[in-house]
Amino acid sequence: MAWLIGAALVGAVIVAVAIRRARSEGRPWPGSDIPLIIGPAGATVLVSIVVTGLVLVGLVVWLLMLLPPVNDAVFGDQxxxxxxxxxxxxxxxxGGGEPFPRAAAYEPGAGRTPHPWVAVENGRRAAYSSRGTETKEPAWGEKPEPGTVQLVACSVESGSVPGTEISCGYTDNPLGAGSATHSVEFSQGRYTVAVFEARTGDLVGRGTVEGDEDVECSKYVSAKLTEPRTTNPRWEAYADLIAGLGAAPPGSRAHR
Structure with missing residues (x-):
């Protein structure tokens, strides 16, 4: 806001100087064929009008910049x-989607500088995140600020770990009574991960992580969804992968 007011004042000074010079030389004001005859009081009023107009324009521009779509269109997405x-x-x-030009810059090999990251599973949501300094999964609410995230791990299910499959039977009876009418297979999942820089979208590296080793039958399943199901990776799996790319600071869990 300060720079807008400053610009308005500078503009007013320029207008005032132009008026004084035109008046002293008896020249007509641009756009008029009548010689400029303005007294001191009139010049003061004119300058006040110009200053007020410029300040109002600056205020409107500042208010528009508070709107995220306008702000992003001018300075780049944040x-x-x-x-x-x-x-x-x-x-x-x-991966391969549009990055965020105003995200935090990633500087590999920057000593003990932390590298906050976020892991997105199957392109839907941020499943896990880290400030880059934790040695274990952070507690609920201890997430990095979006503007500090440097790395984005795009994780997509690519199959299951052989030999981890179990078959679970389910019944259509709402009370769970009676014999099984259909079965669902559960197994330890396997995910392919691509890690990108949040600001540029450049690929940092690729890897594979595995889901939770604890494979068990779900208590309930939808009768319409009987396809095989796999376990999801834990936070530690992503932390280890990103650390292996040289993104985690020395002393973190992944370097132990």
């Missing part, structure tokens, strides 16, 4: 929620 990074994981979660 992430405001962790789920915003899901757009970078397009094409079925594989």
């Amino acid at each position: 992430p405001r929620k962790l789920n915003d990074f899901a757009r970078m994981c397009e094409d079925g979660g594989k």
Whole structure:
């Protein structure tokens, strides 16, 4: 706001100088064929009108810049929620989506500088995140600010770990009584992960993570959804992968 007011005052000074010079030389004011005859009081009023107009214009521009769409259109997109990074994981979660020009810059090999990250699973939402300094999964609410995130891990399910499959029977009876009418297979999932820079969209590296080893039958399943199901990766799996790319600071869990 200060720079807008400053610009308005500078503009007013320029107008005042032009008026004084034109008046002293008896020249007509631009756009008029009548010689400029303005007294001191009139010049003061004119300058006040110009200053007020410029300040109002500056105020309107400042208010418009508070609107996220206008702000992003002028300065480039800025992430405001962790789920915003899901757009970078397009094409079925594989990545290649539009980055955020005003996201935090990633500087590999920057000593102990932390590298906050977010993991997006199957292109839908931010499943996990880290400030880059934790040695274990952070507690609920201890998430990095969206503007500090440097890396985005796009994770997509690519199959299951062989030999981890179990078959679970279910019945259509709402009370769970009676013999099983259909079965669902559960197994440990396997995910392919591509890690990108949040600001530029450049690929940092690729890897594979595995889902939770604890494979068990779900208590309830939808009768219409009987396809095989896999376990999801834990926070530690993503932390280890990103650390392996040289993104985690020395002393973190992944470097132990």
